[in-house]
Amino acid sequence: MAERREQLIEAALAVASRDGIDAATVRAIAAEAGVSLGVVHYCFQDKDELLRAMAHAITSQNLARSLGDLPEHADLDTVVDGVVDALWTGISESRGPQLLSYELTTSSLRHAELNQVAIEQYRGQWSAAEQVLELIERTAQIGWAIPRSQVARAIVAVIDGYSLAWLVDADGEQARAGLQGFGQFLKTLAVPAALEPDEGDHASVGAPDGATA
Structure with a gap:
């Protein structure tokens, strides 16, 4: 089966x-x-189930490409640059599936009976982004200055934007440069692992006891 x-x-x-x-x-x-x-x-059972399975498959394939063949331990620059390069390579080599991903979203939003497809699609993408962030944490021995879930949503939004623009204008150099620029920004959110705030903790990193952001 x-x-x-x-x-x-x-x-x-x-x-x-x-x-x-x-x-x-x-x-x-x-x-x-x-x-x-x-x-x-x-x-x-129905087309809804099949579409959800398709969306999950695309997300899983993108995740596998993003993880790439990274070393077990590496500095932050190496691991983030490696993830961005692997991600863009995967996107640029799979134009059809990337376009299909957007079609799945819009088709789902246009038909109320298929709305769950888009919801699960993005939940899957956010979860995949968190898995990539966890890999970066373990490899580079860092944490994040803001909750991981927020970073994950930002990653998905940025990838969506550059991927869609690339599908429209076919300017791979601009898309790659944009994603690399976001990778540089992502590095500024990294903190030593010991200073990583708990998920949902909005206190300033490194603030004195009792002090709040």
């Missing part, structure tokens, strides 16, 4: 990346996978 679901998700991604989200009908997906319509209906 799990292997068949993966096969159908890959088929759905192939159809939608090539021809657009509206072309990803059950019949087209079945034909792409070389299975009967009944198999698709057996593996997925």
Whole structure:
């Protein structure tokens, strides 16, 4: 069952990346996978479930590309620069899936019955960004001056903006430079691990006992 679901998700991604989200009908997906319509209906209750699975697959693929092959221990510059380079390489080599990701979001928001797709899509992206931040923390032995969840949301927003602009103007140099610039900003939010504030703690980093921001 799990292997068949993966096969159908890959088929759905192939159809939608090539021809657009509206072309990803059950019949087209079945034909792409070389299975009967009944198999698709057996593996997925409805299109909502299939779209959510597609969004999750895109997020997982982007996460895998972002993590790259980083060393177990490295300084902050090395690890952040490595993550940004791996991230941009992954985006630039997967134009179809990146465009599909935006199509999934807008299609979901236009149809109330599919609204959960966009919600889960972004929850997945925020979670993936937090996993990348955790990797940076462990590798470079640092923490963040603001809650990790806030940094994660900022990362997703910036990636969304530069990726969409690149899809529009195809200017990869500008997109890469912009993401590298954000990487430089991200480094300014890093603090030694011992000074990392607890999630939700809004006290100033390094402030005297009893002092607040």
